[in-house]
Amino acid sequence: MSGQAVSRYSQIVAELRRRIETGELAPGDRVPSTREITKQWGVAMATATKVLTELRRDGMVRAVPGVGTVVETPSRSVRNARPTAAPRPGGSSDASSGQAALTLGRIVAAAVTVADAEGLAAVSMRRVAADLGVATMSLYRHVADKEDLLTRMMDTVIAERPLPADPPESWREAIELAARQLWDLFRRHPWLGPALSVTRPQMIISALPYSEWMLAVLQAHGLDLQPAFTAHLMLLNYARGIAVNLETEREAEANSGLDSEEWMDTQEPALLAILATGRFPALSRLATAGYDLDLDALFEFGLQRLLDGLASLLNESPAD
The missing domain is CATH 1.10.10.10 (Winged helix-like DNA-binding domain superfamily/Winged helix DNA-binding domain)
Structure with missing residues (x-):
């Protein structure tokens, strides 16, 4: 320079x-x-x-x-630190003392820490055991297998954000609250979206209040049970569908060493060459004006359009 x-x-x-x-x-x-x-x-x-x-x-x-580049949270480095085995009484390093202190809560917390920091692919029974300083086989006294561990991980993180006891009176405000809270969970834990299944739903007890909330709100405002549950699945899968990009982008960044903006910069010359042909005038204008992808804004835009559609089912006017 x-x-x-x-x-x-x-x-x-x-x-x-x-x-x-x-x-x-x-x-x-x-x-x-x-x-x-x-x-x-x-x-x-x-x-x-x-x-x-x-x-x-x-x-x-x-x-x-x-989302882009954001200001770091001061406590994040502490929060993302890998857990270590609990101190042994008297400073002893024997494995039996560490295993005796092992609990289901510690196992799940260690697995969530790995998934939050490095992605779901990094979570294995061996890795969690290593971070806890115990033998891998000792984990199986508390969890059946990795699938069981994953279900408990999802149950734990969803329980972090319980819904309030009473929903807002407005059906739209009530659904917005639940949907945004779910999106916030996906943002906090990028692995959660890909891990959740809609076609083969896991038994996640802490997620059931979300379903009950949606059904109660929509039925209270005139929607039958079947379409109310369909609407709930639509909103859940909408948020989950956008959230899948959080984990895939993190993996792509780790593999390429480039964040999304830096990667787009490498693609710009080829795109501009295509747009210079004049075949895509609208896209050319967009390229000139610039567009910064923000998944938070994308989620909010789509949520409002989905709620406008639900309003027609409830014989109400869409929001402005």
Whole structure:
């Protein structure tokens, strides 16, 4: 980079650091994307990419698949730390003491930690046992197999976000609440969407209140039981369908070393060459204007359209 580019790059990094340190950008807030940086500061894409790379290296931001780069949560590194075996009495290192302290809760928590940090593919009985400092076979005293462990993992994380005792009076507000809470669970645990099955539903006790909530709300507003359950499955699978992208993007980023924006940058020359033929004028205009994919915004847009459709079944007008 030239001296001028280096100076500009340093100014952008310093400005974004200032916004984060002063709280102008709070933990979880999106920071400007590479495209937004190029437009706002008039720098090249390579410079914008280098800015976000440095902030990630300093632990100030992190990439969230399908959402963008967000301000890091200070406690995240502690929360994602792998659990270690409980201290042995008297500092003894014998395996029997560690296994005696083993509980189902510790096993499930360790498996969730691995899945949250590295994806579901990284979870194995051997890996969980290693993180707990116990023999692999000792896990089978508490869980039948990996499928049983996965079901318990899902039950545990869904139980993190119980629904309130009483739903809002408005059917739309009640369903929005449940759907957004479910989406938040998918965002917190990217492996959860791919793990859930609609065609072969697992026995997840903590998920049953969600089904009961949806059925009760829709039946109370005039929908019969069968279409009410169909509507529930539609909304569940809609949120799950978008959430699947969270895990696949994380895997793609790990394999390629590029986040979604950086990968798109590598595809841009080929796309622009195709658009230059004039065969796709609408897409050409979109490419010129720019489009930042945000799965949160995509989820919210689709949710409102689905609820507009349900409103017609309930003989109500769609929301504005």
